Amino acid sequence: MTGGFALNVLDASSVASSVGLLGLMAIIFAETALFVGFFLPGDSLLFLAGALCAADAAASGPRLNLATVLPGVAVAAIAGAQTGYLLGRRFGTRLFDRPNSRLFHREHVERAHEVLRRYGFGRAVVLARWCERS
Incomplete structure (x- = not known):
């Protein structure tokens, strides 16, 4: 060229x-x-x-x-x-208006909230980076 x-x-x-x-x-x-x-x-x-x-x-x-x-x-x-x-x-709030679109699922948000509640933000970020999705 x-x-x-x-x-x-x-x-x-x-x-x-x-x-x-x-x-x-x-x-x-x-x-x-x-x-x-x-x-x-x-x-x-x-x-x-x-x-x-x-x-x-x-x-x-x-x-x-x-x-x-x-x-x-x-x-x-x-x-x-x-x-x-x-x-x-x-x-981001528009995603919550459509709870089950192609890119967004309410169950994923609920799982994320559970992990954050259980482990705290610092550990949750580390776990999310290196742990396998269950």
Whole structure:
């Protein structure tokens, strides 16, 4: 492809070489803020960003600066988390109006409330991350 701009958001190296830090920040923001961001390669992109920060200056290809990557990614993650919270607060109650839609089931909410009541918020988050669904 000559003269074109090819970007594959599902390929971490394509994002890093095409849009650099801004692309990295956009993907981290989308993963934390938006429901549709779950398929984006955030973890592998962070790993690649670290490798590109450590890349030898003599090497050809894209390079990133660690001094800009660290605060940029932190800002994107925090802004994404806050945006996701605000979107959930604003539009989340609409899910309760339709108790058994394709994405939402009342029984899941009741199970989540039971786990939170039983274990508390801190333990429930850890358990939810590493325990298998029963």
